[in-house]
Amino acid sequence: MTEQTHEYKVDALIAEDIDAYLAKHQHKTMLRFITCGSVDDGKSTLIGRLLYDSKMIFEDQLATLSKDSKAVGTQGQEIDFALLVDGLAAEREQGITIDVAYRFFATDKRKFIVADTPGHEQYTRNMVTGASTADLAVILIDARQGVLTQTRRHSYIVNLLGIPNVVLAVNKMDLVGYSQERYDEIVADYRAFAESIGIKEFTAIPISGLRGDNIVERSTGMDWYYGPTLMAHLEEVPLTDRSARERPFRMPVQWVNRPNLDFRGFSGTVSSGMVRPGDAVRVVPSGKTSTVKSIVTYDGDLDSAIAGQAVTITFADEIDCSRGSVIAAADMPPEVADQFETTLIWMDEAEMLPGRPYILQLGTQSVTATITEPKFEVNVNTAEHLASRTLKLNAIGVCNISTDRPLVFESYDDDRTMGGFILIDRMTNATVAAGLIHFALRRSQNIHWQAVDIDRDAHAAQKGQKPRVVWFTGLSGSGKSTIANLVEKKLHSMGRHSFLLDGDNVRHGLNRDLGFTDADRVENIRRVGEVARLMTDAGLIVLTAFISPFQSERRMVRDLMAEGEFVEVFVDTPLDVAESRDVKGLYKKARAGQLKNFTGIDSPYEAPESAEIVVNTNEMSAEAAAEMIVDYLLRD
Template sequence: MTETGAGAGAGATYTPDALIADDIHAYLDRHQNKTLLRFITCGSVDDGKSTLIGRLLYDSRTIFEDQLAALEADSRRVGTQGQEIDFALLVDGLAAEREQGITIDVAYRFFSTEARKYIVADTPGHEQYTRNMVTGASTADLAVILVDARKGVLTQTRRHSYLAHLVGIRHVVLAVNKMDLVDYSEQRFAEIVADYRAFATSIGIKEFTAIPISGFRGDNVTAASANTPWYAGPTLIAHLDRVEVDQHADAARAFRMPVQWVNRPNLDFRGFSGLIAAGTVRPGDAVRVLPSGRTSTIARIVTQGGDQDQAVAGQSVTLTLADEIDCSRGDVIAAADAPPEAADQFEATIVWMADDALLPGRGYWLKLGTQTVTASIQPPKYQVNVNTMERLAAKTLELNAIGVANLSTDRPLVFEPYAGENGTTNKTLGGFVLIDKFTNATVAAGMIHFALRRAQNVHWQATDTSREHHASLKNQQPAVLWFTGLSGAGKSTIANLVEKKLARMNRHTFLLDGDNVRHGLNRDLGFTDADRVENIRRVGEVAKLMTDAGLIVITAFISPFRSERDMVRAMMKPGEFIEVHIDTPLADAEARDVKGLYAKARSGQLKNFTGIDSPYEPPETPEIRIDTRALTPDEAADAIVARLIP
């Protein structure tokens, strides 16, 4: 059997199989060329996010038959309110995954319509999991803010809206859900929209689309509802299908590519691989490698499929340069005539996502693009009250707090302000995360505002007399003997003996004792965790200056945190920092208690005392460990001197 087609040309015939094949190819072609929209659903607990996503998946027919059968069975088992299917169960199944030990920060669901493909990020609504919402929002083009029509705009509604705007989402849908539970009241809808508009305007959201829906009943989700004759706007899916998202904005900007790795398969090839963050690049283009500032031109654009004549934002490529210049992971290859900035001090907005509060002055890993540096945060300038937008005084940031603070890095960071021109965002070179050096947990997300002026105004002054010359005059190698241990362990006693023995050997030394520096240099600091961090940072800077002068520096500090001891180690030249753990059990140190401090701490008179109500993190691999139960102070001092000067 054959069929003829008037538009097929004279004598053309098609078999049914050919027609089916043509239909499949046409469908695949349409599907492949659909635009992609990433969006996030957010709001407070029980606002109906899971139900809405389940409804979208069901109505878009992206559920397999076995999933649908299981969903219907589960719905009957939980006794859904007279409805055959409980759509929330499609997403809430993730709870069972967590019970099985699977960790999921954000659940992503995929579906499509005739007009578009979608990736939706489902995030928890509980305040405790605000960090998950930030993760999902970081890659989203649009945010669907759900509000329970019975409860109205809540604190979490405001927090999620503020965060969505903060990370650069400019398309917002206010989905007033559960309208069936307020009898589809036009007045209630108008009240919520007015309340939200007042807040949205205060945080800079210029426009949003408000839609009355019922995820449970399906009103205005994929089809217009007869229950809301007073609403003449689009359904949710109709709005999502037609919202305009500029997916080529990054390609229109100046070229930037953070280098992810140096591709060196053999001696004849050296390329630099990475994901193009912005712009377009072609062979022959002049580029600049930052932070060094060296220039070259693009020789080749290499991909798995062969060389290309050009590459654009969003492509992963390997670039080869016409000149042999230094370039490695973390560097940024950029347009030579429009490079990004490089600085080591910034102002940034920080969203704190850890249970333990921010410790100003502590060193955290900062990851921005492919760059990883050590960063320390200053006490916040202010914290934002998400309900009132009031700027509150703050000494630190607690879980889910949002604040603005200055930060400094241990070397220049190539960056662009997160908020770009004309409402664009520079996520790759403007957004960063902070990672705790001890636990490797991500503790914060941040957005850079600008480099501080002092980062450009303050420069290293070159001097003619080197640290090597200072050391040679003293006929010694500079070093830092960093004594750490509990109060009463014997640090000061042993450190004093070590200095006396070195003095008799004509070595040039200086002893920095924990109690002594608090009479002057650190007299303004207390004993909170934040003050302890700053105490060690200052001592570390002083010790570094003393090693530049060629001295052997001996320090005796409890220094309870590993991260701060590692911070000081990183300040020194390799091999110059020698960690000496005066290892004394707490019971022995407390038994000595010559100052009576443990007794006061036990009675509650002395707060934040190490070993009692403040932690001590012993060194894991110190260069020298002194067991005070096995050695006398004099024997310990001899062992340390022998290690320093064989």
């Protein structure tokens, strides 16, 4: 036999083994679960032990693991199982889990995907990520420490996200002498808390991840425990599919599949229910109806599709349908609204600012959303509802959210896919919160736009001008109000119809209830932006002179206007120059600590990056600046 022939035979055997392996595991059920709890409770060690005892570690991995274990100085053990999942260098250096680590393993009975989530409060947001798709949560408790704050926080999130199966794994039992009394005490404490937050059932198991007690094999040191081992429970726990076939059919459209002029299909993953060719369907929010012509996959057409399957659906009729639409059962469509009550889990270092616009992403839908002041914040230790004006990192609160256009949704309790969303910061693109929709607010169904005969175009034509919002922004003392006043005088002398909204004047009336915190500044600009938009509906040229320190809020007002109708004027005056003017004595008070949250001193100013007009007051007089701005406005 030649060497080349031998290689072919080896390759064939390997391929045969792979095919046999895939065939063996193809029809097994899949359990997705997470490990969570407080820091140092042994989550990574537990997963490492599960992988090791399930024979899911190759010999070369085992050799590397043994070497790494010696390098980090594992005490009394040949292998540090935590190193199997703590892959980041920072994790190994600190002995903690930072990111979410996903691992696949399988037994003769079931396949598993496990997410090892961080225990540190700082990384709670990563735990939420891991929990979002889980069927089961293993909540670990260090037998020496008992129930801690992070145990309660993770348990609250597990219940909030609707994970149907909970395992309480009381770990490190070897370090308390395998004491049944200590185990019973911890289980009783946890049961009292679990009942208070709505966890009705959980399975408690005493274990030692390091020693392997009650992980795969029963512990000889805890003969008083008669329940299942952790692995036995994971293999046997029934899977509760909340997107089961009895739910109405829903499929968010991910993309329009049009490889040629003869084929037009709509691709996505079925989130609930079942669909067959010939079924009547409705496209939401448009409301157009048709019937399913075919269900197409790479392997051929299907007779039906159920929740979890990725398919392409074709219609019998040519109707409008695009990414973000939802294909649903015609007689049982999902709801559509633009205002909701939600629960938010805040995941950003910067606190939530009511009134600030964020991007809300729900499935394949993306809209602009603003948040009201929280109805309450949840104390995760007591489940008490606390008054709060904002949400900080890891806080959980109930808030109303409004969107700039209708959103297709379901209650999160009914459908995770159609009821769960994330919020994204518009400037940084960072995910700042995870949210769960409770229900649509009644006001969203009762308030409609009233049609009028005299519209903004008619008002503008009557005045012979193009409506604009001219937004002056800059530090206090930069000269915004002075220049804006000169611009209005020039417009008035030319017979133009304008109105000047000045920051100080507005705070005497419309915004007199607002202070100068970041949240109040956001609300101040939101209100002014809405007023300015209404004034442009009357055909006016609106001039606004506000510090408006945040890019997000200036962008929000820009988005309210039609293309070309928002003109940002950055009055670019250095801080030392603005402070030297200090005609109102505000800088002096701020420096003395008598005036808090003053822009440029102890509150930030975010300069525009692409303003239509930049006025450098060191190089240009106020009169010249006003002349330049008027020329720009009347150019067309």
